[in-house]
Amino acid sequence: MLTSKERKILNLIDENKGEVIECLRKLISFKTVTPPEDGKAEGEDYRELQSYLSNILEGMNFGLDIWEIDASKLESFPGALVKPNRDLGNMPVVVGKLESDGKGRSLILNGHYDVVPPGEMENWSHDPFGGEIVGSKIFGRGACDMKGGIAAMLEAVKFIQKAGIKLNGDLTVETVPEEEITEMGTLACCQKGYKADAAIIPEPTNMNVLVAMRGSLSGKITVFGRAGHAEMTQPHWREGGAVNAISKAVKVIHALEELTEEWRTRPDKRHKFLDPDVITPTLIKGGEWSVMYPEKVEITFDSMFIPSTVNLWEEIEQKIMSVAATDSWMKEHPPKLETDSGQYGAEIDENEPIARIAMEAASELGIKSKPAGMGSLTDAIHLINYSKIPTISIGPSDKTAHMADEFVDIDELINLTKVLALVILRWCGCS
Numbered sequence: 312m313l314t315s316k317e318r319k320i321l322n323l324i325d326e327n328k329g330e331v332i333e334c335l336r337k338l339i340s341f342k343t344v345t346p347p348e349d350g351k352a353e354g355e356d357y358r359e360l361q362s363y364l365s366n367i368l369e370g371m372n373f374g375l376d377i378w379e380i381d382a383s384k385l386e387s388f389p390g391a392l393v394k395p396n397r398d399l400g401n402m403p404v405v406v407g408k409l410e411s412d413g414k415g416r417s418l419i420l421n422g423h424y425d426v427v428p429p430g431e432m433e434n435w436s437h438d439p440f441g442g443e444i445v446g447s448k449i450f451g452r453g454a455c456d457m458k459g460g461i462a463a464m465l466e467a468v469k470f471i472q473k474a475g476i477k478l479n480g481d482l483t484v485e486t487v488p489e490e491e492i493t494e495m496g497t498l499a500c501c502q503k504g505y506k507a508d509a510a511i512i513p514e515p516t517n518m519n520v521l522v523a524m525r526g527s528l529s530g531k532i533t534v535f536g537r538a539g540h541a542e543m544t545q546p547h548w549r550e551g552g553a554v555n556a557i558s559k560a561v562k563v564i565h566a567l568e569e570l571t572e573e574w575r576t577r578p579d580k581r582h583k584f585l586d587p588d589v590i591t592p593t594l595i596k597g598g599e600w601s602v603m604y605p606e607k608v609e610i611t612f613d614s615m616f617i618p619s620t621v622n623l624w625e626e627i628e629q630k631i632m633s634v635a636a637t638d639s640w641m642k643e644h645p646p647k648l649e650t651d652s653g654q655y656g657a658e659i660d661e662n663e664p665i666a667r668i669a670m671e672a673a674s675e676l677g678i679k680s681k682p683a684g685m686g687s688l689t690d691a692i693h694l695i696n697y698s699k700i701p702t703i704s705i706g707p708s709d710k711t712a713h714m715a716d717e718f719v720d721i722d723e724l725i726n727l728t729k730v731l732a733l734v735i736l737r738w739c740g741c742s
């Protein structure tokens with residue numbers, strides 16, 4: 312049942328939809344593309360965006376903490392993708408804290424302001440940084456992933472304050488870079504000690520309440536052969552003949568496919584909200600010359616796994632070694648495995664109070680919402696694993712995330728603003 316205070320806020324949001332829309336359009340207008348893995352993005356507006364957000368937070372009486380991440384100073388541990396050499400000097404983190412009398416529960420609202428590149432411009436029918444409104448949609452990179460979520464959370468707080476309501480629990484707003492690549496922005500907040508009784512990341516989730524996400528692991532398998540003339544008959548390898556590394560790599564790739572097949576049917580890989588573990592060859596490099604036996608093939612793979620999986624690496628290694636054992640060459644020249652990077656998945660109980668409150672709020676507004684999982688991961692992994700904070704995500708449709716003509720539906724943006732306002736009120740309590 313909605314209280315009179317809640318009704319007042321919902322009415323305010325309905326009467327001022329234009330302000331939510333304009334906030335999002337402004338956020339989209341800042342170019343904040345994540346720098347590529349091996350470089351620095353030039354001409355991006357990270358600082359400009361963060362000073363815009365800082366002004367909004369300051370205007371709402373948040374105390375600010377703004378800093379630049381020194382990746383080399385972050386604590387590295389298994390399950391965190393810390394890249395100490397990555398230069399994040401240009402991409403500030405802004406954390407705002409709104410203190411209360413401390414009688415209620417505290418809450419973190421977290422959003423990443425980095426976006427993936429727009430890709431080929433010819434695939435866009437709207438300016439990716441224009442925030443154009445056509446019909447019921449706002450178009451632009453980040454519209455749903457997740458500047459829409461940031462706009463909704465800021466506007467939710469604004470309308471709570473406009474209604475003259477004071478929260479009983481501390482509210483922390485974190486706006487961070489790097490979600491799209493390393494998750495170091497939120498990790499930096501966690502390592503700086505920001506804590507709360509619960510957290511919400513309004514990532515796109517089709518308005519479901521995200522409670523579980525898979526971890527990821529990537530690596531490289533090097534398969535060896537022996538070089539030789541491709542147009543000359545080769546003796547057996549034991550007599551010095553050439554060995555085709557591509558043919559050996561085919562066996563390794565088949566083994567990876569078998570592994571995925573096995574995981575698909577194994578009971579310990581079943582999860583209520585997530586697909587089973589999977590390993591996918593994603594890049595292949597091999598061969599030196601068109602008339603030479605290739606002497607080396609490198610297979611890069613990406614693997615996703617459910618939070619309860621703890622021995623993924625050993626399983627991959629065992630599978631590769633068992634196929635190598637069936638091949639006389641590979642038995643004596645085994646493939647080499649190297650990890651590149653990995654992050655643990657995370658999950659919370661679907662009955663955690665924060666998840667229940669979010670689902671109740673959505674349903675009272677007539678929005679369908681259920682507990683859900685995500686095949687990929689979000690910054691919630693650090694809030695859950697490192698800071699031990701029950702964290703959910705709820706946000707608009709993810710249909711166009713990372714695609715050309717990304718958009719958010721205006722009704723969904725407004726609905727999200729309302730849901731967040733209700734959840735903030737009900738979690739923190741108010742007077």
Ligand SMILES: [Zn+2]
Binds near residue numbers: 457490514515
């Ligand atoms: Zn996102």
